[in-house]
Amino acid sequence: MADHIDMANEVAEAEAARGIAAAQSANHPVGIEGECDQCGDHFTRLVKDHLGYRCGYCRDGRRKPR
Numbered sequence: 852m853a854d855h856i857d858m859a860n861e862v863a864e865a866e867a868a869r870g871i872a873a874a875q876s877a878n879h880p881v882g883i884e885g886e887c888d889q890c891g892d893h894f895t896r897l898v899k900d901h902l903g904y905r906c907g908y909c910r911d912g913r914r915k916p917r
């Protein structure tokens with residue numbers, strides 16, 4: 852019984868690792884470092900959308916906490 856549970860956990864972990872790797876490779880090309888086209892602040896990761904390269908705060912419609 853324990854062996855079956857261990858195998859199930861290993862399969863689940865492998866699936867999760869594959870999903871994370873796929874998400875990272877999918878996100879990587881669109882994230883760049885630079886100044887946000889909307890708020891003008893510098894960010895290490897901007898993502899291009901229909902308004903240009905924007906930070907996560909602008910894309911979410913909220914201001915950066917100060």
Ligand SMILES: [Zn+2]
Pocket residue numbers: 887888889890891892905906907908909910
């Ligand atoms: Zn911004």
